[in-house]
Amino acid sequence: xxxxxxxxxxxxxxxxxxxxxxxxxxxxxxxxxxxxxxxxxxxxxxxxxxxxxxxxxxxxxxxxxxxxxxxxxxxxxxxxxxxxxxxxxxxxxxxxxxxxxxxxxxxxxxxxxxxxxxxxxxxxxxxxxxxxxxxxxxxxxxxxxxxxxxxxxxxxxxxxxxxxxxxxxxxxxxxxxxxxxxxxxxxxxxxxxxxxxxxxxxxxxxxxxxxxxxxxxxxxxxxxxxxxx
Amino acid sequence: xxxxxxxxxxxxxxxxxxxxxxxxxxxxxxxxxxxxxxxxxxxxxxxxxxxxxxxxxxxxxxxxxxxxxxxxxxxxxxxxxxxxxxxxxxxxxxxxxxxxxxxxxxxxxxxxxxxxxxxxxxxxxxxxxxxxxxxxxxxxxxxxxxxxxxxxxxxxxxxxxxxxxxxxxxxxxxxxxxxxxxxxxxxxxxxxxxxxxxxxxxxxxxxxxxxxxxxxxxxxxxxxxxxxx
DNA sequence: GTACTGTTTTTTGTATACATCGTGTGTTCA
DNA sequence: TGAACACACGATGTATACAAAAAACAGTAC
Numbered sequence: 001x002x003x004x005x006x007x008x009x010x011x012x013x014x015x016x017x018x019x020x021x022x023x024x025x026x027x028x029x030x031x032x033x034x035x036x037x038x039x040x041x042x043x044x045x046x047x048x049x050x051x052x053x054x055x056x057x058x059x060x061x062x063x064x065x066x067x068x069x070x071x072x073x074x075x076x077x078x079x080x081x082x083x084x085x086x087x088x089x090x091x092x093x094x095x096x097x098x099x100x101x102x103x104x105x106x107x108x109x110x111x112x113x114x115x116x117x118x119x120x121x122x123x124x125x126x127x128x129x130x131x132x133x134x135x136x137x138x139x140x141x142x143x144x145x146x147x148x149x150x151x152x153x154x155x156x157x158x159x160x161x162x163x164x165x166x167x168x169x170x171x172x173x174x175x176x177x178x179x180x181x182x183x184x185x186x187x188x189x190x191x192x193x194x195x196x197x198x199x200x201x202x203x204x205x206x207x208x209x210x211x212x213x214x215x216x217x218x219x220x221x222x223x224x225x226x227x228x229x
Numbered sequence: 230x231x232x233x234x235x236x237x238x239x240x241x242x243x244x245x246x247x248x249x250x251x252x253x254x255x256x257x258x259x260x261x262x263x264x265x266x267x268x269x270x271x272x273x274x275x276x277x278x279x280x281x282x283x284x285x286x287x288x289x290x291x292x293x294x295x296x297x298x299x300x301x302x303x304x305x306x307x308x309x310x311x312x313x314x315x316x317x318x319x320x321x322x323x324x325x326x327x328x329x330x331x332x333x334x335x336x337x338x339x340x341x342x343x344x345x346x347x348x349x350x351x352x353x354x355x356x357x358x359x360x361x362x363x364x365x366x367x368x369x370x371x372x373x374x375x376x377x378x379x380x381x382x383x384x385x386x387x388x389x390x391x392x393x394x395x396x397x398x399x400x401x402x403x404x405x406x407x408x409x410x411x412x413x414x415x416x417x418x419x420x421x422x423x424x425x426x427x428x429x430x431x432x433x434x435x436x437x438x439x440x441x442x443x444x445x446x447x448x449x450x451x452x453x454x455x456x457x458x
Numbered sequence: 459g460t461a462c463t464g465t466t467t468t469t470t471g472t473a474t475a476c477a478t479c480g481t482g483t484g485t486t487c488a
Numbered sequence: 489t490g491a492a493c494a495c496a497c498g499a500t501g502t503a504t505a506c507a508a509a510a511a512a513c514a515g516t517a518c
Contacts, residue, residue, distance in 0.1 A: 003501080004287075027470070037503045039268065042471090046272050050279010052372065058233075059470060059509055071368060077318075078369040085310060139300060140307040140380075143281065143372035151369075232471080256500070266473045271501090288479055288500060 003040045010044065014053045014064055015126060015153050016119050022066040025054060052147045067151055072212060075151055080201050082144050083129075087181070087197035089136035091190040098135035099186060105131055106178050113175050118160035121171070125160075126153045128178060135185070152204070159207035167207075174203050232269045239273065243282045243293055244355060244382050245348050251295040254283060281376045296380055301441060304380055309430050311373050312358075316410070316426035318365035320419040327364035328415060334360055335407050342404050347389035350400070354389075355382045357407060364414070381433070388436035396436075403432050 001009070010030075013019045025045065027038050034041070049056045056062050090098070105128045112120035126149055133145045162168045177200045184193035230238070239259075242248045254274065256267050263270070274291045277283045283291045319327070334357045341349035355378055362374045391397045406429045413422040 028468090038470090039502055039504090043272060043275050043501090046275035047279055050276055052368075061470065070366075074367050074369055078314075078367060081310070081314060082369070082373075085307075089306075137299075138303050138307055139281075140303055140311070140373050140376050143376050144311075144369050147369045147372050257498095267500090268472055268474090272471095290500065 001034045001036055003036070003044060006034050006036055006040065007044050007047065009034065010048060011053060012123070014048075015150065016122060017154055017157050019064050021064050021154065023064045025062040025064065027061065052150055065150070067154060071151065072155070072208070075148060075155075076205065076208075078144070079148050079152065079205075080198060082141060082148055083197050083201055084194045086133050086136045086138070086141055086145055087193040088190045089138050089141070090132045091185050091188055091193040093135055093137050094185050094188050095135060098131065099182065101131045102128065102135075102182050102185070106182060109178065110175055113171055116162075116168075118157065121160040122153050122156055125156065125174075132181075132185075155208050155211065156204065158211045159204070170203060170207065174200065177203070230263045230265055232265070232273060235263050235265055235269065236273050236276065238263065239277060240282060241352070243277075244379065245351060246383055246386050248293050250293050250383065252293045254291040254293065256290065281379055294379070296383060298441075300380065301384070301437070304377060304384075305434065305437075307373070308377055308381065308434075309427060311370060311377055312426050312430055313423045315362050315365045315367070315370055315374055316422040317419045318367050318370070319361045320414050320417055320422040322364055322366050323414050323417055324364060327360065328411065330360045331357065331364070331411050331414070335404075335411060338407065339404055342400055345391075345397075347386065350389040351382050351385055354385065354403075361410075361414075384437050384440065385433065387440045388433070399432060399436065403429065406432070 010019070019025070027041060027045075031038055031041055045054055045056065045062045048054045049062065052065060054062045055065050105124055109121065109124035109128055112124055129149055129152075130146070133142050136142075159167075160171065162171055177196060181193060181196045181200070184196055239248070248254070256270055256274075260267055260270055274283060274285065278285045278291065281294060284294050285291050334353055338350065338353035338357055341353055358378055358381075359375070362371050365371075388396075389400065391400055406425060410422060410425045410429070413425055
């Protein structure tokens with residue numbers, strides 16, 4: 001496997017949680033798995049560390065970046081401001097190329113929604129919001145956006161694994177919001193883009209909150225069985 | 230030289246412009262200069278790339294991150310929002326340890342101002358604002374703050390090399406503002422901290438603007454000499 | 459039984475040799 | 489004379505061997 005593929009693979013596996021947050025990353029093990037020597041692997045880890053995917057400790061190796069409670073709190077606090085700022089800039093800096101990327105990514109996202117493929121949904125949603133960031137062309141906001149998206153995507157894995165009909169409806173709403181956002185960009189309407197972005201965030205935030213604080217177990221755990229009988 | 234020192238040295242030399250923005254960084258040359266082999270050097274470059282100090286191109290080596298006009302525009306646009314958000318969070322999350330770091334850094338900064346040492350001023354000012362970011366404890370804003378500080382510090386190099394009395398007075402004002410900001414943190418006054426931060430930014434922004442758009446040459450370049458005679 | 463210490467083993471950090479890629483220069487042919 | 493191709497050189501990318509540090513373990517003393 002080549003270095004670029006290695007980078008993409010590790011990145012994807014961190015985003016879809018198949019590499020668990022906080023999990024240790026041993027160099028020799030990863031080398032065997034992906035068929036590269038330690039030099040390029042270590043350089044890839046350094047790069048991933050710079051982007052916030054992994055955390056390095058001197059003489060103690062790498063670990064997948066963790067997602068503890070203070071971090072989630074911080075995400076809730078920061079995300080709306082950054083997402084809104086990015087949306088405004090993107091609407092002001094619309095480019096035909098950028099719009100095309102958004103449209104094709106959105107097509108892939110919608111397909112994943114129709115096929116109920118959680119992993120693909122997460123990836124294409126991630127890419128969609130990253131593409132908005134690229135169109136915003138703000139080198140100083142991009143690093144924070146990318147950091148946010150890493151953890152936002154990881155937390156959304158559960159969100160996309162929708163069980164109930166209500167949850168599935170929520171996902172379709174989110175998908176429609178993407179289309180509305182593209183429209184706002186095409187019309188170069190910053191205020192509208194910001195408003196839609198905040199709605200979109202509200203939807204996502206509710207999903208995360210339901211994951212962090214799920215509905216409590218029934219007081220009588222046997223109730224369901226009794227009902228069935 | 231050890232890897233940690235190498236990182237610190239390269240970082241400092243980029244910040245104080247002794248490594249010019251856009252300048253190429255050849256691996257073998259750097260190895261000779263700092264007495265390390267290519268493996269740790271390359272890993273250091275990867276790390277610096279992740280933090281925005283250098284830019285890597287595949288098969289084409291590293292270069293110090295450039296500072297062109299679009300980037301400066303973007304800095305002007307982004308800095309107030311991020312600095313203000315960080316100031317607010319820092320005021321809300323004040324810690325004794327954080328305050329101590331700020332106070333000791335500010336002492337070093339003031340000393341540099343008194344000694345008119347531009348390089349030290351830039352370094353300690355950088356550290357001061359980084360320490361505010363650490364106290365804000367916001368993993369998602371920190372990356373953007375660090376990106377901003379890199380270019381803000383580099384652009385300020387000229388600012389700190391004050392020629393006129395007016396400029397020197399401006400620097401002393403900036404130094405006093407630091408003390409006022411520390412007070413606002415100690416009193417846990419977020420709104421006040423934000424207001425002071427925006428004043429501080431305005432001062433710095435004027436300095437940068439004077440550097441980007443310096444006063445035009447006198448229409449008659451010989452005027453000064455004539456006056457002197 | 460527990461705590462401490464010395465040794466073993468595993469894991470990370472570094473140096474060096476080799477492979478590969480990009481670039482510049484020189485030659486050849488139209 | 490100009491353009492295009494081939495070769496050589498220099499730089500980056502990769503593999504491997506060795507050094508150093510940390511962790512795991514066993515043994516002994518208390």
